Amino acid sequence: MLFSLITAAAAGLAAVLTVQKLFYPYFWDDLIYYMKLQRVKRMMKLRMRHGVITLLDCFVQQAKKIPNKPFIIHEGDLYTYQDMDKRSNKVAQVFLQQGSLKKGDIAAVLMSNEPDFISVWFGLSKLGCEVAFLNFNIKSKSLLHCFNSCGATTLVVGADLITSLEDVLLTLQNNGINIWLMEKSSTFQGVNTILDKLEHASDDPVPLDVSSQTNIMSTFLYIFTSGTTGLPKAARISHLKAVMCLCFFQMCGATSDDIIYVTLPLYHMSASLLGIGGCIELGAACVLKKKFSASQFWNDCRKHNVTVFQYIGELCRYLVNQPKVAGEMDHKVRIAAGSGLRPDVWKDFHDRFGKIKVVESYGLTEASIGFMNYTDKTGPIGRAGFFNKCIFPFDFVKYDLQKAEPVRSDQGYCVKIKKGETGLLIAPVTSMNPFLGYAGNKELSEKKLLRNVFEKGDVFFNTGDFMMQDHDDFVYFRDRTGDTFRWKGENVATTEVADILGVLEFLQEVNVYGVSVPGHEGKAGMVAVVLKPEHKLDGRRLYSHLAEHLPAYSWPRFVRVQASLDVTETFKQQKGRLVEEGFSPSAVSEALYFLDESEKTYIPLNKNLFDAIVSGQIRL
Structure with a gap:
């Protein structure tokens, strides 16, 4: 009897497993991922009950637990968790003694990837300041806009970047901005110095009443994100959002024994919150690179025994496009974690560099919505199954490209798409998934919200991203709405580029857009x-003007000269046909030009040049 029961149970279990494998092949992957997330949530709640609330609290706790563990390795220098804790205390003490900053003030940081970026960031945070990370590629107009939007009254600038401020230094000072230079002395009038004062500063923590932070929903950081409005937008990052980022590397499978290589700029959320924050959560060591170098990448990995690295799609493509050399698989890297990896590059990367687990993900600076591909499937950005939706609620809705808004039913509600269709990704705004908006611009903040989506009174965050969920619940990124396109891992706002080009004396009208180029991510x-x-296109003047006012990733690679621009009846520029025709001489009858960076000018784009670009002989 017992044997019969055991046999029947075994047969039933085998049948269930067979059905599961046929119809829900990723059930166990999804469940394991869900359980990991639940464990992370429990750890967060437990820590908070013990007073460890913010990212900074987590760092200070690790500095006490593992004081002598390597934290930051940079250009031959090594800083332990205790070293960085004391260094950031010194930074806080300097500003406290000078009386120039207090709790609640907003301070901006303009620095390259270096250990003192982190010590300044943490030092300012220990004073209770809200910190704004500035993109060191931005030019004068955008930089002034950043200060106006976030309300920063203090700027800490790296020694290697002070010369980039020469044309706006006086304007900043006249606007009441206190400027601090990471140097012992300065030749710039009115610019304060920090390093000389650090030598004599105490490394004791600042008093608790100065920096105590109890509201996890308050602003921790301002991270600037480019959008369709043209100029950078200051996204408010709450302490809750920052703490949620801490588990990134842990969810990717990294441990405290890993050595993690971060080459992305720290002003990006990816490098600062996911990268540095992820290392802090694990208690792992971080090899911090000032600037990514494809030619030095694997040598660096071997030199520092790197086991995990963080990427954006472009980074992996640069590695794949490097000339093959002996010993490319001679490394200890086991995990590559990031976003934006194209499926064809993904496969080439695997084939060329060995058994490295690629963990592709998707996330946003402004909202807590994300996906992670924790399976072995190449291509998708993540999973959209039942378990994932329990953690990060989301929906995909139909979108009208002509009206540039979601499709609404006769009842006025948004329409969900079916599996296999492409739709707009939206996420509900809740107490646990808030949208704090953009500093200094309520109108832009409101534009990111969709109201009365599925029922009266509900509010959803509009990601602006088109996604497709297949029948196996894998999610694939398709495109972005609006005029923003992505190139070299950066978002480029067409209106900002158009505004800069519009002042050139030989241009009457400009219409900026992104075009696909074979073999390259983004547009x-x-x-x-x-x-x-009576004017001609001055290629050299155009080049020098762009170089003066915009970062290189924003420069148009192609120019199309037209007699007139297509506009709608409301005088909005039309881009659809232009994007479709691209830069092909066979599709475009007007004159085309190509950016020749070696000659610092734009040259005529003929069929031979076009073929060389498309075939990959010429890399952009």
């Missing part, structure tokens, strides 16, 4: 222009 910048009467 390269292209501009359709109308020349002023």
Whole structure:
């Protein structure tokens, strides 16, 4: 009897497992991922009950637990968790003694990837300041806009970046901005120095009443994100959002024994919150690179025994496009974690560099919505199954490209798409998934919200991203709405580029957009222009003007000269046909030009040049 029961139970279990494998092949992957997330949530709640509430609290706790563990390795220098804790205490003490900053003030940081970026960040945070990370590629107009939008009254600038401020230094000072330079002395009038004062500063923690932070929903950071409005937007990052980022590397499978290589700029959320924050959560060591170098990458990995590295899609493509050399698989890297990896590059990366587990993910600076591909499937950004939706609620809805808004039913509600269709990703705004908005711009903040989506009174965050969920619940990124396109791992706002080009004396009208280029992630910048009467396109003048005012990733790679620009009846520029025709001489009858960086000018784009670009002989 017992044997019969055991046999029947075994047969039943085998049948269930067979059905599960046929119809829910990723059930166990999803369940394990869900359980990991639940464990992380329990750890967060337990820590908070013991007073460890913020990212900074987590760092200070690790500095006490593992004081002598290597934390930051940079250009031959090694800083332990205790070293960085004391260094950041010194930074806080300097500003406290000078009386220039207090709890609640907003301070901006303009620094390259270096250990003192972190000590300044943490030092300012220990004073209870809200910190704004500035993109060191931005030029004068955008930089001034950043200060106006976030309300920063203090700027800490790295020694290697002070010269980039020369044209706006006086304006900043006249606007009441206190400027501090990470140097012992300065030749710039009115600029304060920090390093000389650090030598004599105490490394004791600042008093608790100065920095105590209890509201986890308050602003921790301002991280600037580019959008369709043209100029950078200051996204408010709450302490809750920062703490939620801590588990990134842990969810990817990294441990405290790993050595993690971060080459992305720290002003990005990916490098600062996911990268540095992820290392802190694990108590792992971080090899911090000032700037990514494809040619030095694997040598660095071997030199520092790197086991995990963080990427964006472009980074992996650069590695794949490097000339093959002996010993490319001679490394200890076991995990590559990041976002934006194209499926074809993904496969080439695997084939060329060995058994490295690629963990592709998707996330946003402004909201707590994300996906992670924790399976072995190549291509998708993550899973959208039942378990994932329990943690990060989301929906995909139909979108009208002509009206640039979600499709609404006769009852006025958004329409969900079916599996296999492409739709707009949206996420409910709740107490645990808040949208704090953009500093200094309520109108732009409101534009990111969708109201009365599925029922009266509900509010959803509009990601602006098109996704497709297949029948196995894998999610694939398709495109972005609006005028923003992505190139070299950066978002480029077409209106900002158009504003800069619009002041050139020989251009009458400009229309900036992105075009696909075979073999490259994202879209390269292209501009359709109308020349002023009696003027010609001055390629050298165009190049120098762009170099002066915009970072290189924003420069249009192609120029199309037209007699007039297509506009709608409300005088909005039309881009659809331009994007479709791209930069092909066979599809475009007007004159085309290509950016020749070696000659610092734009040259005529003919069929031979086009073929060389498309075939990969010429890399952009």
